[in-house]
Amino acid sequence: MRGVSAHWIANAVGGVLHAGAEVTVTSVVKDSRDAAPGALYAAFVGEQVDGHDYADKAFAAGATLALVSRPIDGPHIEVADVTVALGALAMHYLADLRRDGDICVIGITGSNGKTSTKDMLSQMLPHVVAPVGSHNNEIGLPLTVLSAGVETRYLVLEMGASAPGDLAYLTTIAPLDIGVELMVGSAHMGAYASREELAEEKATLLNGIVAGGVGILNADDPLVNAMSGRAPRTVTFGFGDADVAATDRGTEGGRASFSLRGERITLSLIGDHHATNALAAIAVALECGMSIEHVSAAASAALPVSPHRMALRERTDGVRILDDAYNASPESMRAAFRALKEVASGGRSWAVIGEMLEMGEASIPAHDFLGEDAVRLGIDHLVVVGQGARPAYISAVREGSWGDEALFVATIDEARQLVADRVEPGDTVLVKGSHGTGLWRLADQLIGEDS
Ligand SMILES: Nc1ncnc2c1ncn2[C@@H]1O[C@H](COP(=O)(O)OP(=O)(O)OP(=O)(O)O)[C@@H](O)[C@H]1O
Numbered sequence: 001m002r003g004v005s006a007h008w009i010a011n012a013v014g015g016v017l018h019a020g021a022e023v024t025v026t027s028v029v030k031d032s033r034d035a036a037p038g039a040l041y042a043a044f045v046g047e048q049v050d051g052h053d054y055a056d057k058a059f060a061a062g063a064t065l066a067l068v069s070r071p072i073d074g075p076h077i078e079v080a081d082v083t084v085a086l087g088a089l090a091m092h093y094l095a096d097l098r099r100d101g102d103i104c105v106i107g108i109t110g111s112n113g114k115t116s117t118k119d120m121l122s123q124m125l126p127h128v129v130a131p132v133g134s135h136n137n138e139i140g141l142p143l144t145v146l147s148a149g150v151e152t153r154y155l156v157l158e159m160g161a162s163a164p165g166d167l168a169y170l171t172t173i174a175p176l177d178i179g180v181e182l183m184v185g186s187a188h189m190g191a192y193a194s195r196e197e198l199a200e201e202k203a204t205l206l207n208g209i210v211a212g213g214v215g216i217l218n219a220d221d222p223l224v225n226a227m228s229g230r231a232p233r234t235v236t237f238g239f240g241d242a243d244v245a246a247t248d249r250g251t252e253g254g255r256a257s258f259s260l261r262g263e264r265i266t267l268s269l270i271g272d273h274h275a276t277n278a279l280a281a282i283a284v285a286l287e288c289g290m291s292i293e294h295v296s297a298a299a300s301a302a303l304p305v306s307p308h309r310m311a312l313r314e315r316t317d318g319v320r321i322l323d324d325a326y327n328a329s330p331e332s333m334r335a336a337f338r339a340l341k342e343v344a345s346g347g348r349s350w351a352v353i354g355e356m357l358e359m360g361e362a363s364i365p366a367h368d369f370l371g372e373d374a375v376r377l378g379i380d381h382l383v384v385v386g387q388g389a390r391p392a393y394i395s396a397v398r399e400g401s402w403g404d405e406a407l408f409v410a411t412i413d414e415a416r417q418l419v420a421d422r423v424e425p426g427d428t429v430l431v432k433g434s435h436g437t438g439l440w441r442l443a444d445q446l447i448g449e450d451s
């Protein structure tokens with residue numbers, strides 16, 4: 001972050017500065033444990049903890065200023081709402097960076113694949129800010145913006161749409177030079193009346209593109225393709241008719257490969273679905289002026305960066321854990337089942353799955369489908385964890401699973417025990433569920449149980 005004065009911040013957020021008039025801020029944090037000398041500590045009031053109680057710790061770690069919604073001891077700026085103030089701060093900060101420098105802001109939305117695409121771009125573009133993890137909401141996004149500096153050439157932002165209006169707000173903070181639409185799936189469906197309404201929300205990202213900017217659209221998703229015309233200019237990507245059109249799509253050992261403009265690209269990432277994310281990242285990088293040779297090599301070499309996303313680990317006992325437990329939606333479950341089948345070839349496949357959360361009324365049919373899908377694909381063992389996911393177990397039994405082909409356990413501990421008792425060398429175990437189910441802990445435990 002480029003240093004800014006306390007006065008500048010107070011002006012940007014419309015807040016009142018109490019002491020600390022002479023300080024300069026060189027980073028912004030929301031966790032007192034991340035505070036370093038020069039930090040602005042933003043105090044949020046959460047369900048469990050009140051950040052104001054940790055301001056002392058932030059100051060002790062070197063923070064020079066706090067952003068607060070009630071007075072505290074020490075230099076601070078008081079505002080009515082810290083989240084809104086953080087957004088305003090990021091908006092003004094980015095506007096200044098744009099005015100003084102040469103920064104290209106890239107925003108990525110879509111029901112699945114935002115983090116994966118961002119992580120690939122971070123391995124393709126020079127002088128890039130694209131932090132590990134998701135950071136796609138009204139707090140994470142401004143913090144990401146504030147981590148850019150004068151030396152940043154590309155700022156890659158993930159933009160999530162969990163409720164109507166989210167994308168309009170996020171693009172107000174960070175107007176885009178390049179806006180990427182990956183797919184309209186059914187994640188976060190609970191907040192929307194229909195997929196069309198969700199598509200309309202996603203399309204608002206394109207309204208946030210600046211004059212002269214470009215929208216990069218997945219031509220293979222009809223709801224995304226229908227958005228062309230909403231951006232000042234459009235570039236499409238896909239495996240059929242598109243501006244950036246790949247051909248000869250295949251997989252090798254669960255890894256996607258395809259041809260593009262004379263280059264053969266084989267991803268290091270696991271899962272056929274990453275072909276779409278890679279192609280999106282490539283379309284962006286080409287638009288940024290990178291050569292086809294460079295982006296092809298970078299796409300093939302790109303490794304998983306953010307944890308729990310299709311991470312394949314082989315334990316010393318010969319059991320492989322496919323950890324895709326960061327989150328789950330119908331599309332990503334479908335993709336993960338198929339990757340599991342490919343990766344497990346030769347050994348037995350286990351899918352240990354937890355609930356897909358935030359599905360609203362679509363929840364029961366979506367879980368029903370999982371059970372059927374697992375059986376039809378021939379996944380050897382389906383372990384369903386937790387009541388919310390139970391319809392997947394019932395439908396697997398209805399679809400013809402018997403004995404121990406489909407199993408139900410109520411808790412993660414039981415799942416862990418079951419897997420420990422049953423897996424054999426050569427087996428591959430997929431672990432996947434929505435973040436809130438905590439199945440990522442099970443993935444960590446299974447990987448840790450290395451003997
Ligand atoms: N095009 C795709 N189709 C289906 N599944 C996908 C696709 N892209 C990624 N996934 C899967 O979706 C899950 C989430 O991926 P990723 O973290 O990249 O998405 P995200 O859009 O950032 O999610 P979130 O909204 O939780 O931040 C992973 O299991 C990943 O393998």
Ligand SMILES: [Mg+2]
Pocket residue numbers: 114115116133134135136158
């Ligand atoms: Mg993400």
